[in-house]
Structures are given as structure tokens and as C-alpha cells.
Amino acid sequence: MEIKVKLDVLSGNEELAAANRAKFDDVKLKVINIMGSPGAGKTTVLEKTIDLLKDRLKLGVIEGDIYTTKDADRIEQHGIPVTQINTGGACHLDAAMVAKALPELNLEELDLLIIENVGNLVCPVEFNLGEHLKIAVLSVIEGDDKPLKYPLIFRQSSAVILNKVDLLPFCEVSLENMKLDILSINPGIPIFEVSARTGEGLKDWADWLVTQR
Ligand SMILES: Nc1nc2c(ncn2[C@@H]2O[C@H](COP(=O)(O)OP(=O)(O)O)[C@@H](O)[C@H]2O)c(=O)[nH]1
Numbered sequence: 001m002e003i004k005v006k007l008d009v010l011s012g013n014e015e016l017a018a019a020n021r022a023k024f025d026d027v028k029l030k031v032i033n034i035m036g037s038p039g040a041g042k043t044t045v046l047e048k049t050i051d052l053l054k055d056r057l058k059l060g061v062i063e064g065d066i067y068t069t070k071d072a073d074r075i076e077q078h079g080i081p082v083t084q085i086n087t088g089g090a091c092h093l094d095a096a097m098v099a100k101a102l103p104e105l106n107l108e109e110l111d112l113l114i115i116e117n118v119g120n121l122v123c124p125v126e127f128n129l130g131e132h133l134k135i136a137v138l139s140v141i142e143g144d145d146k147p148l149k150y151p152l153i154f155r156q157s158s159a160v161i162l163n164k165v166d167l168l169p170f171c172e173v174s175l176e177n178m179k180l181d182i183l184s185i186n187p188g189i190p191i192f193e194v195s196a197r198t199g200e201g202l203k204d205w206a207d208w209l210v211t212q213r
């Protein structure tokens with residue numbers, strides 16, 4: 001019985017995600033969905049990415065959070081259109097929430113829409129939003145066992161950002177093992193080793209993102 005309910009929820013979500021995708025494609029808008037644990041550095045990576053790309057692309061952002069507008073407030077400082085979704089308790093965004101937020105943005109005027117999902121390594125990946133690419137952000141301090149413990153997000157993503165490499169000297173993790181495990185789950189997936197604090201590696205990520213348009 002429980003499984004059936006879950007299937008119904010997911011199939012309803014797929015229909016709404018397809019409708020979102022049609023809206024994006026109508027106006028030739030590329031959309032990415034950034035996922036990862038709370039504190040992995042999603043918003044910081046996004047802020048730095050905006051600074052690198054805002055002169056090249058017209059960017060817009062949807063911030064997903066359980067409560068508060070803290071992340072949207074940070075993005076607003078960078079002078080690009082942003083709207084906040086509060087899920088009011090849900091651990092992930094779904095296609096209906098995104099559909100409701102879209103009228104807040106002028107989609108025709110944007111080249112790239114970035115959605116920051118609710119911080120969570122598990123649930124967000126199960127709900128398509130209509131995005132073209134899913135991107136996983138994992139910080140090295142979360143531990144090198146995480147890719148194999150949470151494989152779905154790495155399997156479904158089109159790229160992985162390994163953030164906080166500036167903290168590698170202070171934690172016992174093997175970056176090599178992290179990368180090997182991610183590649184064993186999703187062979188060939190681009191992996192960007194970055195520090196959103198120092199800026200290391202972010203130009204390669206931003207350049208890759210531009211090529212995805
Ligand atoms: N040392 C270090 N700290 C970082 C880095 N990226 C983000 N942080 C810090 O990690 C914390 C969580 O970052 P945030 O972007 O809010 O993560 P989010 O919850 O995934 O959006 C903040 O205190 C950031 O300043 C990084 O590359 N290196």
C-alpha cells in the first residue's frame with residue numbers, strides 16, 4: 001500500500017516536471033538543479049558561479065529551503081533575479097513547487113536558471129523538476145564514504161562538485177577514493193575539485209557550465 005502511494009506521488013510529479021520542461025524549452029532556457037547536503041557549500045558555490053558568469057549569461061535563481069529566505073537574500077546581493085520556495089517542512093523540492101515559483105521570474109529574459117534544492121543527499125534526487133541537468137555538490141569534509149552510501153544522487157547527476165578542498169589538510173579523507181567511488185557509480189562523469197572559499201577550480205566548473213548550453 002505504501003509503495004503504491006509513493007508511485008502515485010512520483011508519477012504525478014513526472015507529469016508536472018514534463019510541463020515545466022516544456023516551458024523551459026519553449027523559451028530556450030537551460031535549467032540546472034543543484035543538490036547536496038546542508039552545509040556542503042551549494043549557496044557559496046552558486047554565489048561564486050554567479051560572479052564568474054553574470055557578464056556572459058543572463059542568470060536567474062530559485063532557492064529551495066524548508067524555512068527562511070536566508071539563501072535568497074545572499075543571492076540577491078549579486079544583483080540577479082531570485083525567488084524563494086519554502087517547502088514548509090518537506091525535505092526536497094518537487095515539480096509543483098517549481099511551477100508555482102516560475103511566474104516570479106521572467107523566463108524569456110534568462111539564459112540559465114539555477115535551482116538550489118533543499119539540503120539533503122537523498123530525497124531531492126527522486127523528484128524531477130523539469131531541469132536539464134542535476135549537479136551534486138559534496139564537500140570533502142563529509143567523508144570519503146559518502147558516494148557509495150548515497151549513490152543515487154551521483155548516478156543521476158551530470159557533474160559533481162567536490163567542494164572545500166582547502167580543508168583537505170584538516171580532515172582524514174582520500175580525495176582519490178572519493179573520485180574513484182563517484183566514477184564507479186557514474187563512469188566518465190565530470191568531477192570539479194573546488195574551493196568556494198578560495199575560488200580554486202571554479203573557473204573550470206563555470207566554463208563547463210557555459211558549454212552545456
Ligand atoms: N572552508 C570552506 N568553507 C566553505 C566553502 N564553501 C562553503 N563554505 C562554508 O560552509 C558553510 C555552508 O555553506 P553554504 O554555502 O551555506 O552551504 P549550503 O547549505 O550547501 O548552501 C558556510 O559557512 C560557508 O562559508 C569552501 O570551499 N571552503
Ligand SMILES: [Mg+2]
Pocket residue numbers: 042043044071116
Ligand atoms: Mg544553501
